[in-house]
Amino acid sequence: MGNKVKTAISPTREEDYPMWYQEVVKASEMAEKSSVRGCMVIRPWGYTLWENMVAILDAEFKETGVKNAYFPLFIPLSYLEKEAEHVEGFAKECAVVTHHKLEQGPNGGLVPAGELAEPLIVRPTSETIIGESMSRWVSSYRDLPVLINQWANVVRWEMRTRIFLRTSEFLWQEGHTAHATEEEARQRTSMMLDVYTKFVEECLAMPVVKGRKSESERFPGAVDTTCIEAMMQDKKALQAGTSHFLGQNFAKGSDIRFQDADGKDQFAWTTSWGVSTRMIGGMIMTHGDDDGVIMPPRVAPAHVVLLPIFRNDEEKKDVMEYVNSLAGELRQILYHDRKIVVEIDERDTGGARGWEWIKKGIPVRAEIGPKDVEKNAVFAARRDRTPKEKSSIARSDFINGMVEMLDEIQATLFKRAKDFKDSNTHQIDDKNKFYDFYKSKEGIHGGFVMAHWCESLDCEAKIKEDLSVTIRCIPFDSPEESGKCIYCGGKSQKRVLFAKAY
RNA sequence: CGGGAUGUGGCUCAGUCUGGUAGAGCACAGCGUUCGGGACGCUGGGGUCGGAGGUUCGAAUCCUCUCAUCCCGACCA
Structure with a gap:
């Protein structure tokens, strides 16, 4: 390692x-x-x-x-x-239903029978x-x-x-x-x-x-x-x-x-x-990161998972009582018109349990053991931070600060993604630079390029052929400005968004 | 549709060349020791080797056919 x-x-x-x-x-x-x-x-x-x-x-x-x-x-x-x-756009990828029943075939299997007068397609x-x-x-x-x-x-x-x-x-x-x-x-x-x-x-x-x-x-x-x-x-x-x-x-x-x-x-x-x-x-x-999914709180299947920690039945009783009442209170809270969804995972599978929730991307994890019960606290971690960053939070602060914490996570995710997008979006005006930028065929590379385009289908097709890069869109906020087409040098009034696409 | 490859317990794969009725790791179950932590030990359950046919005393291993899947291309976004 x-x-x-x-x-x-x-x-x-x-x-x-x-x-x-x-x-x-x-x-x-x-x-x-x-x-x-x-x-x-x-x-x-x-x-x-x-x-x-x-x-x-x-x-x-x-x-x-x-x-x-x-x-x-x-x-x-x-x-x-x-x-x-x-028709032309969809014909090549249609599932077509041609029969309406099955009959016993000669080899025992079922075979389609009752051909339809007009085939039906399954909606694309x-x-x-x-x-x-x-x-x-x-x-x-x-x-x-x-x-x-x-x-x-x-x-x-x-x-x-x-x-x-x-x-x-x-x-x-x-x-x-x-x-x-x-x-x-x-x-x-x-x-x-x-x-x-x-x-x-x-x-x-x-x-x-x-x-x-x-x-x-x-x-x-x-x-x-x-x-x-x-x-x-x-x-x-x-x-x-x-x-x-x-x-x-x-x-x-x-x-x-x-x-x-x-x-x-x-x-x-x-x-x-x-x-x-x-x-x-x-x-x-x-x-997502190298530890798995990260769910934005606004749409997350669940917001918080409580992970009870105990060694024996006696500890379990105390901890579970505490966990259940905590869950009950959290579930009363509204987060953007939706009640906070709390999972309680009391499986005794050791550390693997916590990692499963990290991989699932649940926004907030809280470990709760005898020490927390004693201190009236929780030991919490956020999915937008590293797995090791955990801290003890007073129970009441945890509850009262939940909405704010979820909003913070949501905001962090957006900002992180926006910074990434912005820092990987470039203006390029030189054809060679444009080609160099997209030349590498393997791995993580490239990004968005705002470049001029003369609106010719031909230039667009050539770029696609050479680089597998296409015009993703002509952004609405792309300002009017005179420029030269990145491929042919022809006149252009606007930059368009180029990128490799899914 | 063209080129290449693979199909063995839930998963990843070894065994196939040099036939003798199946292995590993992970996962799973039980017990125990641990544990604020993706732990460890022991024990255990589970596959007849994609399917069909053939060769053979004997086939996961050889032959034929077949089905399925994956990759590349084509096609598509």
Whole structure:
């Protein structure tokens, strides 16, 4: 070992980032690969996190007038064909249902039978089937806007999968709205991106860059795709949420028409927006360290774990009494509209017990033994500090300071991530420097580069081919300034965000 | 779909070349000693070696077929 600190996760981020990620997910017991190819099992520690995310987002959506609904998992093939670019975008990764029953096969096994007249696809996204409903719901401008969201699973048959980041089946939320005017639809698009930004920054403690996708990265069928991009600790970009302005493309495909106030027939303007379980992967890669996950308190499955320490039944009795009453008091406290969640882990598994909670990323750990009972104190540690940093805190201070401590942890995580992102974001104006910056193919390197771009698809494609670096977005806050395209030297008015991406 | 590789207890893997009915570490269970701490000792449970067929007195080991998975490429973000 020497002076090297022993870490709970091996390899470390430095040694092998992708492997580190896999190990963290496994060690935290958040999820695991299932025996079904490309699909994951989300375990309680991961699913509770998701439920917390859902609860917050759901309330925010409703705040803006959106209502939840549910649409079929199966989409008739013909629906998908309604929007040309859309089909092209998704056709390659669709699961297709062709039969409706099983029969005994010649070798004893079951074989599909009863071929369907029209194949059904398992939804990769629901624009077309929700559009079909909307077309029937909307006939007058008085019926607009329609503001719908659904929480659902979707399937995209991915070739290479990574748990949470890209799985064949994943959980998400997809909002779909229809409006009478372009302006209103555009406003909705940006309003929902703002909802995502606020959630991701405040609750997941992940700083993001807000912007618009270049044409090549746009959602199939969209007029405009806006997004939030976050930086992972390997300095790659991860799209954490998207909001699309679909223009009238899908309204035309699905025939969503209405009569306006002047009695004229018009196509509606639609939007769609979504975030998925992918955010969980992003959160892990933003905050996790070589000891495992670090849960931001706002969404943590649990806030505090109490670890009773005792040697015999007598000590156990005293300690447990103290622990239970402490837990009871903590559970009364509200932390951002949610009661503090306290775990009590009285397993007698020695030191391994504490490390399990570190790996799970619980924000606060407190060891409580006879000495603490005697002193009316707790021996507490925070997940945003090193494992060895523990200190004795008076019981009342621990309780009264809990909300503040959690907020501090939340703030620390955000600041740490923001500093990391900022210090790894550079402005580069020279093509050679740009290439040198991204040249290395292995390990943790690179970062975000703000550089000029002439808006040519060709320049973008060449850079992608040479460096696997793409335009993540054209940031909204990128100021107007004259410059030269980083690839061809052509005229440019704005810097765009380049990075390697997940 | 093209190239490469692997399938042995829950996990990681040895054994396969030189056939003789299975091993290690970790994990798990019990007991004990420890312990403000990812500990130690002893004991124990658990696999028939991806599947099918073949060669052989005898196959995890050889042959054939098959299934699955992983990596690279392609494809996708």
